[in-house]
Amino acid sequence: MEVALRILIVGAGPTGLTAGVELARRNIHAEVIDRRDEASPFSRAVGILPRSLKTLEASGVTPKLLKQGQKFRMARFYRGDRLLLSLPLTVRQPLHGYDFILGLAQDRTEAALRDAFVGFGGAVSYGTELMALRQERDGVIAETSEGKELAFDYVIGADGVRSKAREELGIAFDGIDLxxxxxxxxxxxxxxxxxxxxxxxxxxxxxxxxxxxxxxxxxxxxxxxxxxxxxxxxxxxxxxxxxxxxxxxSVRQVSQYSKDRVFLAGDAAHCHSPVGGRGMNLGIADAADLAARFAEGAIGGYSAARHAGGARVIAQSEQARKVLTxxxxxxxxxxxxxxxxxxxxxxxxxxxxxxxxxxx
Ligand SMILES: Cc1cc2nc3c(=O)[nH]c(=O)nc-3n(C[C@H](O)[C@H](O)[C@H](O)COP(=O)(O)OP(=O)(O)OC[C@H]3O[C@@H](n4cnc5c(N)ncnc54)[C@H](O)[C@@H]3O)c2cc1C
Structure with missing residues (x-):
């Protein structure tokens, strides 16, 4: 008899909400907690890349993002106030079905993800902070700020750069601070x-x-x-x-993306400069990959695959930052x-x- 999985997602940023949407649309039980009292009204990420738009098509989120966002196909370069050149973003054959970057404030991207998650039956509990994690042979116990002990089969730590989940696992977050x-x-x-x-x-x-x-x-x-x-x-x-x-x-990446029944995704696993606009998109990719692996019963390969992908993005982002600055x-x-x-x-x-x- 198949046993239904119960997964706790820590963090209602773009990574945690994508994990929620991608699990819930496959009928896998997921709950999201976030220590904030309410959703953040501020934006950090502004650019949604084609791969993320493709990823979020299956849940119906992409059309909602497209309706609100601005499509960019041009960059203009100035030296001081002198226009040097305009560079159109054009490709012969669009990958993933999109040939533009979608500009949208992160709070609105998160709202579209949250609405979809709730639409699939998921729930986000704001004002609930993860205080500790305890791994047992057949599950994980999460202690919250409300003094509760919640039992789940697996936990996804999508709780940002200062991740409590990462700290509880004792996983190194090596790198540098600029x-x-x-x-x-x-x-x-x-x-x-x-x-x-x-x-x-x-x-x-x-x-x-x-x-x-x-x-x-x-x-x-x-x-x-x-x-x-x-x-x-x-x-x-x-x-x-x-x-x-x-x-x-800071430019950092965890040495491993999981330990036993706890998985790290998004900024909890990696951070780098905003040059190139990759951070949120990388978190969305981590979350979608992990959810697909849960559905396919292939979670064992997550850490190695996402570590390699993350390392590539960090290297490229750092190269671009160094060139630009x-x-x-x-x-x-x-x-x-x-x-x-x-x-x-x-x-x-x-x-x-x-x-x-x-x-x-
Ligand atoms: C100025 C700036 C511009 C950027 N521009 C871009 C861009 O254009 N494109 C791009 O792709 N990326 C960009 N980024 C990066 C992007 O914002 C991040 O990569 C992205 O927000 C990471 O999402 P996340 O869900 O992993 O983490 P977060 O967005 O940090 O979300 C983590 C959530 O976890 C919650 N949390 C933390 N600890 C706990 C706990 N113990 N218990 C419960 N909840 C907890 C937090 O309250 C938070 O809501 C930019 C970043 C900056 C600073």
Missing amino acids: PETWSIADVDAEDWPNANAFTVCQLPGGEVAVVAPLDVNRYRVISNTEYALAALPLPMNVTHVRREGQFKI SANPIARGLVLLGLRLASVVPPMQRAMSHQVLYGE
Whole structure:
């Protein structure tokens, strides 16, 4: 007789909610807990990549994301306030059925995932924090902030970079902390000229300021300086600052993605810079892979497969960050030369677009 699995997911970010959706749509019992009192109204990730859109088609989430998001097929590069070139993102044959990056604030992506999870019968318990995990021969006991002991067959730790699940497993999270401070500003602004493109401004000394549209007249400005808006060399008619903040970047990955009956996914397992916009998409891929493995009874291969995939993404993201933020004038000149060539040599332009859209 087949026994129904019961899985606890710790964390209602994009990774945990994707795991919930992908399990629940296959009729596998999943419950999500999150220590926040309510869903976060703020966005970190803005770009949803083609592979994630393909992954979320089966649950019906993708059409909801497409309805709300902005499709980007262009990047514009500036040196200071001087436009150097516009680079269309074009490929001969779209992979996964999409040839654009979908811009959407992370809180709205999470809302679409949560609605789908609840629609499949799942439940998210906010205000419930994982305090401890105890692995037994045939299950896992999760102790919560409400003083309860919850028994599950398996636990998925999708509880972000400071993961309690990871800490309870005693798994190393090796890597480095980058010294520089980065900053973001989410703003409402009118008449921004690049409403349907990513804007990348090279500043002196390896500094950059990037603008990504989040919605109609709503933008994310991000920079490797302390004040993103002040660093932006282009005039922006800001009508409202929704939030400003600073953050540090760590580049880390766990040595293993699981231990016995507990699995790690998303930022709990890896973190890196936002250059390339891979973090959330990597978490969605971890979660979808793990859910499929639960359904197929193949969870044993999860750790090795996702560790290898994550290591590739981290290496590429770090390479892109170093190139983008290099203070070396020769390296900057070479980047510019590569971009100029890509803007006039179609095969190079397609190769670059392919990497931006589908690289992992
Ligand atoms: C400025 C910035 C821009 C970014 N832009 C992009 C982008 O464009 N594209 C992209 O793909 N990625 C981007 N990222 C990365 C992306 O935001 C993260 O990779 C993504 O949020 C990770 O999702 P997650 O669900 O794994 O973790 P999180 O989103 O961190 O969610 C973890 C959840 O777990 C909960 N939690 C934590 N501890 C506990 C506990 N003990 N018990 C219960 N709940 C707990 C938290 O409250 C939280 O809700 C960006 C990041 C930053 C900082």
